Amino acid sequence: MEQSNYSKIFKALSSEQRLKIFLMIYKQCCNPKDQQGGAEFKAEEGKSCCPGTRIIEKAFTHVCDCMKLSRSTISHHFKELQNAGLITCERDGRNYRCKVNEQAVKAIRDFLK
Amino acid sequence: MEQSNYSKIFKALSSEQRLKIFLMIYKQCCNPKDQQGGAEFKAEEGKSCCPGTRIIEKAFTHVCDCMKLSRSTISHHFKELQNAGLITCERDGRNYRCKVNEQAVKAIRDFLK
DNA sequence: CAATAAGTTCGATGGCCATCGAATAATTAG
DNA sequence: CTAATTATTCGATGGCCATCGAACTTATTG
Numbered sequence: 001m002e003q004s005n006y007s008k009i010f011k012a013l014s015s016e017q018r019l020k021i022f023l024m025i026y027k028q029c030c031n032p033k034d035q036q037g038g039a040e041f042k043a044e045e046g047k048s049c050c051p052g053t054r055i056i057e058k059a060f061t062h063v064c065d066c067m068k069l070s071r072s073t074i075s076h077h078f079k080e081l082q083n084a085g086l087i088t089c090e091r092d093g094r095n096y097r098c099k100v101n102e103q104a105v106k107a108i109r110d111f112l113k
Numbered sequence: 114m115e116q117s118n119y120s121k122i123f124k125a126l127s128s129e130q131r132l133k134i135f136l137m138i139y140k141q142c143c144n145p146k147d148q149q150g151g152a153e154f155k156a157e158e159g160k161s162c163c164p165g166t167r168i169i170e171k172a173f174t175h176v177c178d179c180m181k182l183s184r185s186t187i188s189h190h191f192k193e194l195q196n197a198g199l200i201t202c203e204r205d206g207r208n209y210r211c212k213v214n215e216q217a218v219k220a221i222r223d224f225l226k
Numbered sequence: 227c228a229a230t231a232a233g234t235t236c237g238a239t240g241g242c243c244a245t246c247g248a249a250t251a252a253t254t255a256g
Numbered sequence: 257c258t259a260a261t262t263a264t265t266c267g268a269t270g271g272c273c274a275t276c277g278a279a280c281t282t283a284t285t286g
Contacts, residue, residue: 003136004129011127015274016120023116026225042130058261073275075234081241094232094283104226112221128244134254172265186245188264207253207262 002109005085009104012084018077021063024085026100028056059089060096114220118198122217124199131190135199136177139213141169172202173209 013019056062064074078098081087089098128163151211169175177187191211194200 003132007127007129007132010123010132013126014127015131016117017274019116019120049131064232069274070276071233072235072277076274079234091233091282096233108225109222112218166229177262182244183246184263185247185265189244192264204252206264209263 001110003035006107006111008084009086009108012080013082014084016079017067017073018080021074021077022068022081024066025059025087025098026105027055039070055097055099057092057097058080058095059098114223119224120219121197122199122221125193126197128190128193130180130182130186131193134187134190135194137176138172138200138211139218148195161202168210168212169195170205170210171208172211196213 001075004084023025060074060078063078064071066090069073069077078087078089078096082089084104085101087098088101126135173187173191176191177184180187182190191200191209192201195202197217198214200211201214201219202209204210
């Protein structure tokens with residue numbers, strides 16, 4: 001991965017609020033046992049597959065419930081995370097379905113290797 | 114390491130120019146074989162120790178030679194990298210002696226583990 | 227259809243930040 | 257001491273960005 005892509009990823013994670021949002025999603029995707037109380041913030045039965053591609057239903061709504069930011073700001077942060085390639089989101093009716101992008105996770109892990 | 118420290122590190126690396134400076138120093142410290150032509154950008158004989166704590170002499174000057182930025186801007190970037198805990202610098206007379214902070218490198222490697 | 231719910235888009239705002247050149251300080255060489 | 261070299265500090269500037277509320281769109285429910 002090129003330097004400019006890394007700086008995009010790091011820029012996306014340089015906002016403390018956005019980092020928090022990303023880690024909420026990441027932990028649900030990759031370490032479902034580590035969730036801190038947010039019992040509902042969990043992939044639905046039958047919607048998850050292998051670790052790392054677990055799909056989060058109603059991600060937007062749950063993030064809104066957990067943070068003191070306006071919905072428009074959170075919408076903006078989701079967009080930035082998508083633009084940096086960190087997450088992928090789909091609309092499902094009125095709701096959001098989203099997952100962490102494994103390629104980006106691998107890139108972060110390979111940085112400084 | 115706490116989330117707010119991670120966002121500081123990522124903020125420091127979110128500027129493309131600053132990322133480039135950090136990687137120049139990092140590669141000299143940790144992978145001296147990987148240098149791209151900058152033959153002079155190398156720890157002096159007898160000044161280096163174990164990998165990861167290799168000391169870079171005249172880092173500031175060499176970075177200035179390699180980048181199209183004013184010296185004042187580069188000075189600013191060095192300060193930001195220090196504030197984020199990524200590098201440590203000392204003055205040695207008129208020159209700069211600097212090295213990568215292993216603790217920060219470890220933190221980056223442990224992110225998403 | 228009407229009402230509610232979920233996200234998006236827009237415009238404004240305040241603040242931070244990358245960059246520069248100039249002035250300054252500190253050190254070394256002649 | 258003087259001149260040259262090296263890096264810092266300062267003030268200005270232009271641009272980007274996090275945040276908000278309001279208006280809007282789309283989808284669901286009754």
